[in-house]
Amino acid sequence: GYARAWWKEAVFYQIYPRSFCDSNGDGIGDINGIRQKLSYIKGLGVDCIWLGPHFDSPNADNGYDIRDYRKVMAEFGTMAEFDALLAEVKAAGMRLILDLVVNHTSDEHAWFVESRKSSDNPYRDYYIWQKTPPNAWTSIFRGPAWQKDDATGDYYLHLFHVKQPDLNWDNPKVRHEVYDVMRFWLDKGVDGFRMDVIPFVSKDPAWPELSGRPQDTYANGPNRDAYLQEMRREVLEPYQAVSVGEAFGVALAETPKLIDERRGELDMAFQFDTVDIDRGPDGWRPWTLPELKAIFTRHDAAFDRHCWPTVFFSNHDNPRIVSRYGDDHPDWRVRSAQVMATLLLTLRGTPFIYQGDELGMTNVTFRDIAQFDDIWTKNAWREEVEGGRTTPEAFIANQNKVSRDHARTPMPWTADGGFTTGTPWFALNPNYTDINAEAALADPNSVYHAYARLIALRNAHPALVYGDYRDALPHDDKLFVYERSLDGDVWMIALNFSCDASVFLAPTGFDLVLSNYGTADRHLRGWEARIYRKL
Ligand code: TEU
Ligand code: CA
Known part of the structure; x- marks a missing residue:
């Protein structure tokens, strides 16, 4: 079996501070806003918060360009408010990890x-x-x-924006500066780090030309593993800090190098296969359910007992879960968001929830380039549309599928918006009148309460955390049915990835534990999610 660890059993919740909650009416989410919403987060049953970059930054890339690692972004608040947030997170029985962005700094650092x-x-x-x-x-x-x-x-x-120069990790002084920054925050009591594009830190001194996607070259420099091992020895190990690295550009077969516990690098990595599923060389591409299922079977084979996976379907760089993998039509939005919640919380690996997905927030329908904030979209517009390679219509249509801005609209707290009393820095998704936290909390059948029930179930049953995984129907293009089992405790999860009812033979000798329809039925109804347990 596995060595037990709190972070294997935990559910993580990611906060994008700029868009979470504004406490002072300047239109920008802030630390005091997060403090006001801790019981909302705790109510889900999550164990650990990942706070997006909260450091001093000129915001060329919304905080992923850091000017001072030891200062809180003025728009977000003060160090005293950060300290209070950390204390309150701990008092609520949760933990906090920070976003460590050390492949590059701001050019204003x-x-x-x-x-x-x-x-x-x-x-x-x-x-x-x-x-x-x-x-x-x-x-x-x-x-x-x-x-x-x-x-x-x-x-x-600069592997990212021109205002994000890459640090030279081959200089030991740089590495020790980074370790000092880590210790500064660990000494305050934070529990660890999510590490931004960490595989990019080692550069190949031969400077090979690109072949394939740029990230496939950038993520595989010769000293990557040696630097991560040094970081673990110097900082992570002594503080018992948890680490989850963004494995952007690291192929599945290479990922165990980062996370095999015997190698002493990172605890976990975000493997990009699931979020790359609809990405082709020319932008968005359609995908099928068997392709999605095959990813988890592949991961299961690639990660042995010494590696621990993560599960995520979204973050601040991706479209909304329900629009991408579910069906955001009003008839199916809630049910399909619940299907995805069930998948996220019953697969093998530590689940990461991105803010707002627990409300079933949807993508935006953008109509004009002026509506976007993301620097990436703006650069791409210049290159593709102004460069005459594509039409504005085709560009916007693609962005409506892939844009990072879908995830960055402010949280809808109430039917009036509720994110700010002022003018929000970025427009809320206009459907906040229907999709908001107040409505979700009041409705026992909401997406939010489905997340809470699933997290409670996961916490109560080690088989849902440590159990083996087996896909029972790999080729079915509408149903996703799999087993989790540990020491004779066998669970079967049956998910309908379509709005059509489907004949489904309930497994004999199993009890129905949970359905997002509440009641039993001979058919698996449209976007139904069922969890069975062997008697
Ligand atoms: O992301 C790495 C990155 O390049 C992603 O934007 C990736 O390309 C995308 O998810 C593909 O769908 C990290 C941060 O998460 C991102 O917000 C930053 O902009 C970037 O690094 C630079 O710091
Ligand atoms: Ca504010």
């Missing part, structure tokens, strides 16, 4: 301000400078990854 001044500046080697670009690497956010800088005429590397 003091290290980079120094670094760019001259080629003999003591901070020059904190970043990656070349006399001329050694290759034609491109930024994940479009355009060249090498940027000429006026002061010296040299080029610096």
